[in-house]
Amino acid sequence: MAAIGTWAFSYPAVREMRDLILSGQLATDVVERAMAGVENDRETGHHIVGRGGFPNSIGVVECDAAIMEGTPGRFGAVAALRGVGTPCQVARKVMERSPHSLLVGEGALQFAVEQGITVEPNDKLLSDRSASAYQEFLEKKKGLSGHDTLGLIALDLMGNITVGVSTSGAPFKSPGRVGDSPLPGCGLFADRTVGAAAATGDGDKIMCFCPSFHVVHLMKQGSTPREACHTVLADIMMKTGQDKCFEIGLIALNMKGEVGTASSVEFPYTFWNQSYESVQKCTQSSTSYA
Numbered sequence: 001m002a003a004i005g006t007w008a009f010s011y012p013a014v015r016e017m018r019d020l021i022l023s024g025q026l027a028t029d030v031v032e033r034a035m036a037g038v039e040n041d042r043e044t045g046h047h048i049v050g051r052g053g054f055p056n057s058i059g060v061v062e063c064d065a066a067i068m069e070g071t072p073g074r075f076g077a078v079a080a081l082r083g084v085g086t087p088c089q090v091a092r093k094v095m096e097r098s099p100h101s102l103l104v105g106e107g108a109l110q111f112a113v114e115q116g117i118t119v120e121p122n123d124k125l126l127s128d129r130s131a132s133a134y135q136e137f138l139e140k141k142k143g144l145s146g147h148d149t150l151g152l153i154a155l156d157l158m159g160n161i162t163v164g165v166s167t168s169g170a171p172f173k174s175p176g177r178v179g180d181s182p183l184p185g186c187g188l189f190a191d192r193t194v195g196a197a198a199a200t201g202d203g204d205k206i207m208c209f210c211p212s213f214h215v216v217h218l219m220k221q222g223s224t225p226r227e228a229c230h231t232v233l234a235d236i237m238m239k240t241g242q243d244k245c246f247e248i249g250l251i252a253l254n255m256k257g258e259v260g261t262a263s264s265v266e267f268p269y270t271f272w273n274q275s276y277e278s279v280q281k282c283t284q285s286s287t288s289y290a
Helices: 008-022 027-039 087-097 105-114 128-140 211-218 225-240
Strands: 004-005 063-069 075-082 103-104 149-154 163-167 188-191 194-202 248-254 257-265 267-273 280-284
Touching: 008 149, 008 267, 027 063, 027 149, 063 087, 063 149, 063 188, 075 105, 075 163, 075 194, 087 105, 087 163, 103 128, 103 225, 105 211, 128 225, 149 194, 149 248, 163 194, 188 211, 188 225, 194 211, 194 225, 211 225, 211 248, 225 248, 225 257, 248 267, 257 267, 257 280
Parallel strands: 075 103
Antiparallel strands: 004 149, 004 267, 063 075, 063 163, 149 163, 188 194, 194 248, 248 257, 267 280
């Protein structure tokens, strides 16, 4: 039994995941419920997740989300989804109720409506903070840095593993822009015989390297989660040049409940496994490789 989440703001989600796992809930239910608590909170929106997330360049909040179980073929995702504050909920319904694996834009919105998901006006998804930031962007053409993604991985009592990711994407991005988060192998990957991984950072760059698949593949070959994350990051830095590496953070969890991380920037994360009574707050320092 274990759980891990990206960034410090995942703490309440991982704490809820711990409680749900200990109560016997399935990993997918655990991830969806914990994810929704952060996605639907305007206060965490400034971390570029769900409600309260920063809009695109025309002022509209567009969200990407995905969920993947360790069972082969169990994946669902949405991208450029408007009007929904909990996009991971829609991603799960894509996985379970759609013949497709990834729905985008108007198609994702229509599917959400068909599934009974409440669609809200755009102003209901903005917070005072994100609306003000957008106004400053219009007036001063002043952008914002940051590429946060909420990534959560849960390993339940029955040995099921599920990973989910959610983001409103780069602030003031082009309409329709999609990052790595909803792409299997890029933003997330899971294999019930091995474990799971998730990525956060500059999605336009991350998607070019399929790091989440690479991490899980290395764990399959015998690497620990930590070794796998560091090997993948070292490989990326070798290709980009260490001084030119983009922002990327990786988390991984294997079927033993062991966790690992690596990052090109200082990277807070939270985790829990059955060895601990409470959720642990940790920080992965930025890593360099000679």
